[in-house]
Amino acid sequence: MIKTVATTPYTDQKMGTAGLRRKSKVVVQPNYVENFMQSIFNVIGNLKGKTFVVGGDGRYYNDIAIQKIIKMAAANGVSRLIIGQNGYMSTPAGSNIILKNKADGGFILSASHNPGGENGDFGIKYSNETGGQIPSAVSDKIYAQTQIVSEYKICDVPDVDLSKIGHQELCGMQIDVIDPVTDYVEMMRGIFDFDAISKLFAAGFTMRFDAMNAVTGPYAKKIFEEILGAPAGSVVNYRPLPDFGGLHPDPNMVYAKDLVNFMFSDQATDFGAANDGDGDRNMILGPKFFVTPSDSLAILTDNFSLIPAYKKGIYGVAKSAATSTAVERVAKEHGIGYYEVPTGWKYFVNLMDSKRITFCGEESFGTGSSHIREKDGIWAVLFWLNIIAAAGKSVEQITREHWQKYGRSYYMRFDFEGVDTAVADKMMADLEAKLPTLSGKTFDNYKVSAAGAFIYNDPVDHSSTKNGLIVRFADGSRIVYRLSGTGSSGATIRVYLERYSQTDLRSDPLKMLTEIFRIAMQISEIPERTGKHQADVIT
Ligand code: G1P
Numbered sequence: 126m127i128k129t130v131a132t133t134p135y136t137d138q139k140m141g142t143a144g145l146r147r148k149s150k151v152v153v154q155p156n157y158v159e160n161f162m163q164s165i166f167n168v169i170g171n172l173k174g175k176t177f178v179v180g181g182d183g184r185y186y187n188d189i190a191i192q193k194i195i196k197m198a199a200a201n202g203v204s205r206l207i208i209g210q211n212g213y214m215s216t217p218a219g220s221n222i223i224l225k226n227k228a229d230g231g232f233i234l235s236a237s238h239n240p241g242g243e244n245g246d247f248g249i250k251y252s253n254e255t256g257g258q259i260p261s262a263v264s265d266k267i268y269a270q271t272q273i274v275s276e277y278k279i280c281d282v283p284d285v286d287l288s289k290i291g292h293q294e295l296c297g298m299q300i301d302v303i304d305p306v307t308d309y310v311e312m313m314r315g316i317f318d319f320d321a322i323s324k325l326f327a328a329g330f331t332m333r334f335d336a337m338n339a340v341t342g343p344y345a346k347k348i349f350e351e352i353l354g355a356p357a358g359s360v361v362n363y364r365p366l367p368d369f370g371g372l373h374p375d376p377n378m379v380y381a382k383d384l385v386n387f388m389f390s391d392q393a394t395d396f397g398a399a400n401d402g403d404g405d406r407n408m409i410l411g412p413k414f415f416v417t418p419s420d421s422l423a424i425l426t427d428n429f430s431l432i433p434a435y436k437k438g439i440y441g442v443a444k445s446a447a448t449s450t451a452v453e454r455v456a457k458e459h460g461i462g463y464y465e466v467p468t469g470w471k472y473f474v475n476l477m478d479s480k481r482i483t484f485c486g487e488e489s490f491g492t493g494s495s496h497i498r499e500k501d502g503i504w505a506v507l508f509w510l511n512i513i514a515a516a517g518k519s520v521e522q523i524t525r526e527h528w529q530k531y532g533r534s535y536y537m538r539f540d541f542e543g544v545d546t547a548v549a550d551k552m553m554a555d556l557e558a559k560l561p562t563l564s565g566k567t568f569d570n571y572k573v574s575a576a577g578a579f580i581y582n583d584p585v586d587h588s589s590t591k592n593g594l595i596v597r598f599a600d601g602s603r604i605v606y607r608l609s610g611t612g613s614s615g616a617t618i619r620v621y622l623e624r625y626s627q628t629d630l631r632s633d634p635l636k637m638l639t640e641i642f643r644i645a646m647q648i649s650e651i652p653e654r655t656g657k658h659q660a661d662v663i664t
């Protein structure tokens with residue numbers, strides 16, 4: 126039943142910040158998934174005795190791609206697959222299943238926070254036995270393989286029924302279809318004080334969780350409503366849909382519009398949160414109040430002792446270079462290790478495995494801990510609920526008291542989308558050449574203290590990665606420039622701005638950052654080069 130099929134390479138199968146991500150229209154081309162998967166299997170090599178975890182966020186093509194992967198895994202000699210029922214599994218749940226079963230890796234079918242559907246995006250994330258996504262050295266090898274792949278192996282059988290939980294066999298490979306929610310719920314129960322959170326809801330606390338018609342709906346319904354007793358209807362948009370019901374499942378101020386409007390209305394619940402397509406991102410809101418992900422990381426870290434699983438102490442904390450420096454001050458206060466890494470969760474994995482860090486986060490609505498090796502949306506929401514329950518304070522109170530103690534990093538990200546790739550590359554190259562000459566120069570009242578590329582030397586595997594450009598000012602303000610590595614067409618230039626104040630804690634972030642924005646545009650010449658005077662998305 127095993128067939129070998131001839132194929133020819135696609136030139137565009139290079140993985141970005143988090144796996145392979147392309148327009149659905151590209152991925153549905155003949156042999157597109159097959160070529161990519163065969164290249165991965167070729168790089169792994171001997172698959173006998175190996176177990177992989179497979180699932181996805183339920184977006185368009187999830188059902189078709191997963192059947193191809195199952196049949197190819199069997200044909201390539203994989204011993205066992207653990208698959209989420211109906212092919213569903215969130216990214217954090219997948220990481221947990223890999224670790225819990227000591228599997229050799231896993232595949233999550235998702236383009237994360239990118240829109241889905243026939244006209245949206247599709248993607249494949251590949252994790253290894255760490256439960257985290259593979260390092261760049263491995264993805265480089267896979268990319269090289271995609272350039273020469275000439276045949277793939279597939280088991281020529283009808284589709285596997287993934288609707289029923291249980292065991293089956295396919296071409297000599299074992300398949301276990303599991304409920305992807307159960308293990309995840311147990312893990313969360315082992316970390317947080319569910320009793321305290323239940324009491325909070327029993328006392329009348331209200332929340333709204335927007336699952337954005339994506340994968341976390343069933344997890345959220347189970348945890349927040351069924352187990353913790355949040356009022357029925359607290360979880361909205363909880364049915365995963367192939368096109369996310371037309372939503373752009375990116376939990377931020379721009380795309381989670383309904384939730385944001387609701388939380389800024391007089392009807393707002395005490396707490397608001399959302400997750401992204403595959404459940405690894407989170408957004409936290411209080412009534413008429415938004416917590417930036419950078420502040421959230423700092424606040425969670427500062428409050429580790431309120432959480433049962435962390436109260437005995439934590440290792441250090443890490444953030445991506447683009448994330449604000451708020452958590453650096455917390456690390457200093459607690460005397461724990463502090464690391465700055467390139468953008469992308471995979472850079473946290475070595476730090477977690479070597480027990481250098483417990484918590485980590487990115488400005489892009491990602492927060493997590495070493496309980497798994499991916500960021501974890503529901504974990505962050507539960508962490509906030511646990512702090513609120515233990516401290517008896519609101520989201521806004523907790524955040525304002527934090528600023529009172531540590532000062533406030535005003536922080537925003539400006540995205541310039543759909544830029545011609547050549548224009549964006551040239552802009553970054555010219556900027557990189559220019560930055561070292563800016564040191565000591567003053568723009569308005571901002572004096573540049575250092576400027577150049579961000580280079581990360583991994584303390585564990587000693588690899589070196591260059592990611593983005595940073596301009597640092599004498600007063601602690603910063604500009605970071607990066608090109609996105611998750612888009613599916615053209616280039617997106619990201620400009621991250623930060624300004625710190627110890628005393629001015631109640632200003633409007635946009636106002637506080639106006640001058641730095643102007644300086645960021647002047648230095649980079651983005652308006653002149655791209656014709657864009659405004660960012661397309663501001664978060
Ligand atoms: C974006 C975010 C980054 C995150 C990644 C995957 O990558 O900026 O922090 O790790 O998505 O969720 P980018 O498009 O900037 O390369």
Ligand code: ZN
Pocket residue numbers: 216236237238401402403404405406
């Ligand atoms: Zn995601």
